[in-house]
Amino acid sequence: MKILLINPHITSDRKEFIQVLNEPLGLICLATYVQTQFGHEADVKILDLYAGGFDKINERADGRVTRGISDEKEVANLIQAGKPDIIGIHCNFTGFAHDAMEVAAIAKKAAPGAVIVMGGAYATQNSRNILNKISCVDYIVRGEGEMTFCELI
Numbered sequence: 001m002k003i004l005l006i007n008p009h010i011t012s013d014r015k016e017f018i019q020v021l022n023e024p025l026g027l028i029c030l031a032t033y034v035q036t037q038f039g040h041e042a043d044v045k046i047l048d049l050y051a052g053g054f055d056k057i058n059e060r061a062d063g064r065v066t067r068g069i070s071d072e073k074e075v076a077n078l079i080q081a082g083k084p085d086i087i088g089i090h091c092n093f094t095g096f097a098h099d100a101m102e103v104a105a106i107a108k109k110a111a112p113g114a115v116i117v118m119g120g121a122y123a124t125q126n127s128r129n130i131l132n133k134i135s136c137v138d139y140i141v142r143g144e145g146e147m148t149f150c151e152l153i
Contacts, residue, residue: 004084009068076110092120108136
């Protein structure tokens with residue numbers, strides 16, 4: 001089983017926005033837990049689109065700016081390279097939920113056979129809304145996701 005966990009890029013309305021670069025601890029904990037539960041049966045990778053392109057600032061047509069890897073082709077290629085069976089996407093903050101949904105749409109096109117799972121605080125609080133309106137998300141893992149995600153696997 002190949003599992004890809006994605007930390008999305010970040011978009012802001014302010015061109016000069018400053019973000020702190022920190023590791024995606026939730027995804028690291030999740031990856032570690034999955035690996036301990038499934039051992040060699042699970043090949044777990046983390047794709048950090050924010051950190052991987054932290055020095056890239058993309059000005060969008062709508063005036064917003066994105067920091068991180070956000071080019072659709074580049075994101076799709078990174079996803080396809082791992083040939084994932086399951087893709088988990090971190091969606092923690094309301095202000096950045098659009099980025100997570102954008103990555104989910106790219107992931108569904110890039111790996112149509114993969115199951116798309118979303119987790120994080122925003123996904124937990126808005127699970128019904130996401131599942132009813134966003135067709136590219138197959139499941140939402142609510143709350144602390146380690147055990148639930150493993151049950152889903």
